[in-house]
Amino acid sequence: MNNQILITRKLKVGYDQLTLFQDLDxxxxxxxxxxxxxxxxxxxxxxxxxxxxxxxPLSGEIDRLSSDEIHKHLSVVLTDRVxxxxxxxxxxxxxxxxxxxxxxxQVSNKDKTIIDDxxxxxxxxxxxxxxxxELSDGQLQMAMIARALAQDTPVMxxxxxxxxxxxxxxxxIMNILLRLTRSMNKAVLVSTHELDLALQTxxxxxxxxxxxxxxxxxxxxxxxxxxxxxxFRFKGFDLRTGKVQHEIRHSIIIKVSGEGHEQxxxxxxxxxxxxxxxxxxxxxxxxxxxxxxKTQWLVDDSQIFATIKEVLDHFLMSLRST
Amino acid sequence: MEFLTRNRWIVLPVLLVIxxxxxxxxxxxxxxxxxxxxxxxxxxxxxxxxxxIVWDFRMTKALTCILAGASLAIGGLLMQTLFRNxxxxxxxxxxxxxxxxxxxxxxxxxxxxxxxMSSPSPWAVVIAASVGCGVIFLIVLAISSRLNDNTxxxxxxxxxxxxxxxxxxxxxxxxxxEDQQSFLLWTFGSLGGLxxxxxxxxxxxxxxxxxxxxxxxxxxxxxFMGENYSRSMGVDTKRSRVLIILAASLLTGAVTAFCGPxxxxxxxxPHLTRLLIKTNNHRVLIPxxxxxGAALMLFCDIIAQLPGTAYVLPxxxxxxxxxxxxxxxxxxxxxxxxx
Numbered sequence: 218m219n220n221q222i223l224i225t226r227k228l229k230v231g232y233d234q235l236t237l238f239q240d241l242d243x244x245x246x247x248x249x250x251x252x253x254x255x256x257x258x259x260x261x262x263x264x265x266x267x268x269x270x271x272x273x274p275l276s277g278e279i280d281r282l283s284s285d286e287i288h289k290h291l292s293v294v295l296t297d298r299v300x301x302x303x304x305x306x307x308x309x310x311x312x313x314x315x316x317x318x319x320x321x322x323q324v325s326n327k328d329k330t331i332i333d334d335x336x337x338x339x340x341x342x343x344x345x346x347x348x349x350x351e352l353s354d355g356q357l358q359m360a361m362i363a364r365a366l367a368q369d370t371p372v373m374x375x376x377x378x379x380x381x382x383x384x385x386x387x388x389x390i391m392n393i394l395l396r397l398t399r400s401m402n403k404a405v406l407v408s409t410h411e412l413d414l415a416l417q418t419x420x421x422x423x424x425x426x427x428x429x430x431x432x433x434x435x436x437x438x439x440x441x442x443x444x445x446x447x448x449f450r451f452k453g454f455d456l457r458t459g460k461v462q463h464e465i466r467h468s469i470i471i472k473v474s475g476e477g478h479e480q481x482x483x484x485x486x487x488x489x490x491x492x493x494x495x496x497x498x499x500x501x502x503x504x505x506x507x508x509x510x511k512t513q514w515l516v517d518d519s520q521i522f523a524t525i526k527e528v529l530d531h532f533l534m535s536l537r538s539t
Numbered sequence: 540m541e542f543l544t545r546n547r548w549i550v551l552p553v554l555l556v557i558x559x560x561x562x563x564x565x566x567x568x569x570x571x572x573x574x575x576x577x578x579x580x581x582x583x584x585x586x587x588x589x590x591x592i593v594w595d596f597r598m599t600k601a602l603t604c605i606l607a608g609a610s611l612a613i614g615g616l617l618m619q620t621l622f623r624n625x626x627x628x629x630x631x632x633x634x635x636x637x638x639x640x641x642x643x644x645x646x647x648x649x650x651x652x653x654x655x656m657s658s659p660s661p662w663a664v665v666i667a668a669s670v671g672c673g674v675i676f677l678i679v680l681a682i683s684s685r686l687n688d689n690t691x692x693x694x695x696x697x698x699x700x701x702x703x704x705x706x707x708x709x710x711x712x713x714x715x716x717e718d719q720q721s722f723l724l725w726t727f728g729s730l731g732g733l734x735x736x737x738x739x740x741x742x743x744x745x746x747x748x749x750x751x752x753x754x755x756x757x758x759x760x761x762x763f764m765g766e767n768y769s770r771s772m773g774v775d776t777k778r779s780r781v782l783i784i785l786a787a788s789l790l791t792g793a794v795t796a797f798c799g800p801x802x803x804x805x806x807x808x809p810h811l812t813r814l815l816i817k818t819n820n821h822r823v824l825i826p827x828x829x830x831x832g833a834a835l836m837l838f839c840d841i842i843a844q845l846p847g848t849a850y851v852l853p854x855x856x857x858x859x860x861x862x863x864x865x866x867x868x869x870x871x872x873x874x875x876x877x878x
Contacts, residue, residue, distance in 0.1 A: 266767070269771055270770075270771075271767050271770055271771060286773065287771075287773070288771060288772050288773035289773075291771075292771065293767070293768070293771045295767050295768065295771075297764070297765045297767050297768060299763070299764050299765070299768070300623075300763070301763040301764075301819055302813075302819075303813050303817045303818060303819055304763075304817075304818070304819040305817075305818075308818065308819060308820065312760060312761050312764070312772070313772070315757055315760065315761055315772040315773065315774070316772050316773040318757060320754055320756070320757065321753065321756055321822060322756040322757050322760055322820070322821075322822050323822075348817075368772065
């Protein structure tokens with residue numbers, strides 16, 4: 218396994234009075250995206266800070282295999298709020314080159330090339346001259362990742378880079394991180410609460426839970442083993458089907474047939490409103506069909522509706538009349 | 540036109556040169572501009588008295604303005620960056636208060652029964668102020684090495700300053716009126732009266748501290764991101780903090796010792812400079828602030844000496860008159876106070 222780039226041995230993480238993790242034997246590999254998950258307060262940030270050398274481990278070892286100088290080995294994106302005035306996005310990103318500059322902070326042509334490359338990768342070129350106070354949360358986070366990229370390290374550690382962002386930005390950031398592992402062979406560790414995103418993008422998941430330990434594995438194995446349910450104690454969510462469990466409140470069982478997204482969302486609407494979906498013993502049927510490029514909902518082979526809301530209203534109405 | 544918008548900093552050195560020439564040309568004695576130029580080129584010319592006025596009085600005062608303004612401005616920049624606080628100035632660590640306390644002891648000690656010096660000489664005041672600054676610096680340094688937190692350090696600095704000021708008040712209360720007056724005059728600040736020897740000492744302090752500040756460009760540039768990010772980029776934050784405090788103390792201490800506690804310049808100049816140059820790069824900011832500080836001090840001094848009259852207003856009143864509106868406008872304009 219010569220892809221390993223960061224290894225911990227019997228690592229113990231925490232503070233004087235409080236041990237958060239112990240006996241950690243973890244490793245990060247080049248070209249892999251690892252999502253680090255766990256409930257709030259379990260110590261994810263502390264472990265990331267420890268791996269980054271910002272906090273002393275209580276005991277154990279961390280082998281950083283690429284460079285003796287930590288800041289040339291790994292870069293970080295933290296949850297610390299960055300406030301600065303009179304600074305452009307370009308200037309913020311350029312600070313990533315700091316470890317390579319001479320005492321006078323002179324930026325060389327090579328530095329400029331690497332900065333430009335980071336800017337391109339994060340598609341930030343249009344924002345370069347913008348004051349960082351005018352950036353949206355998502356844009357600022359992109360800039361912080363670009364800054365870490367400019368630091369040009371084989372390992373990147375990120376503490377909840379998608380927190381407080383909207384779905385689009387969250388998706389984009391995870392996709393970009395995944396691309397970085399593929400195109401630049403980076404080892405990327407991301408702590409996140411985005412279970413769905415993590416399951417769909419991560420090469421490996423670190424799951425922090427009970428016993429001050431961390432479980433590792435590929436997403437699918439961990440899901441099927443049930444450890445997620447154990448640690449997160451989902452309330453009304455079935456991870457294996459990936460759906461929220463809805464309470465069945467009505468005696469009507471509806472058979473939904475048809476194809477495509479329309480069929481899926483019709484089910485969703487009915488389940489959300491407490492109707493059971495089933496084949497056998499179905500008391501009603503909904504057929505989703507496409508006529509002349511228009512979607513129709515045929516209910517009980519007799520009534521035709523043009524939207525899901527009309528279908529839903531129909532069933533809710535029939536409940537009231539019985 | 541684009542050249543000008545891109546290189547707005549050029550305004551600063553031009554302003555400095557103009558203000559320097561103005562500062563030397565104006566004063567209580569009217570000397571024609573043509574004669575000033577010939578005197579500056581070393582021509583003793585028509586009036587040897589004018590020659591002495593220009594070289595031994597106006598030139599030393601103008602140079603003092605430049606040195607003091609530059610020092611205070613860099614000190615202010617360093618403190619604002621260190622504390623990530625727009626309202627920090629070179630005196631936030633309580634250094635000026637420490638100097639005031641030491642100097643007040645010199646002037647007013649007779650009344651309290653402890654007599655340091657029978658007749659305070661200028662050098663005694665300088666030494667006392669330096670010692671006062673130095674002691675406060677060592678206290679702040681000792682505390683900062685134990686506390687790893689900038690905000691706590693800022694509050695402690697303010698507390699030390701308040702303590703020193705209140706001791707000064709007690710001394711004032713128990714001392715004689717004439718001793719009080721000489722201390723009061725010192726607190727007004729003074730840019731005149733430095734001889735070439737004293738100027739040399741002041742400029743050596745400035746050169747050392749400026750070199751130190753330049754050497755700290757890298758940590759200063761990322762300081763705004765906080766301790767964790769700075770360290771992740773290889774900055775030794777603990778060592779840098781001590782060196783930043785050392786540089787700022789040296790700058791403030793030297794100026795306070797020779798010119799008295801001059802307020803507001805250190806606070807206002809970094810903000811004025813940032814209005815002109817929008818950057819956080821200290822490689823640019825340090826020289827820009829240096830020039831701007833020198834220029835502002837020359838400007839304040841021109842106003843203080845009330846051209847054409849024999850009156851000289853206290854420099855501290857003028858700097859505050861210019862500084863206070865700047866600070867007020869920054870607070871009103873900025874939605875959030877950042878550095």
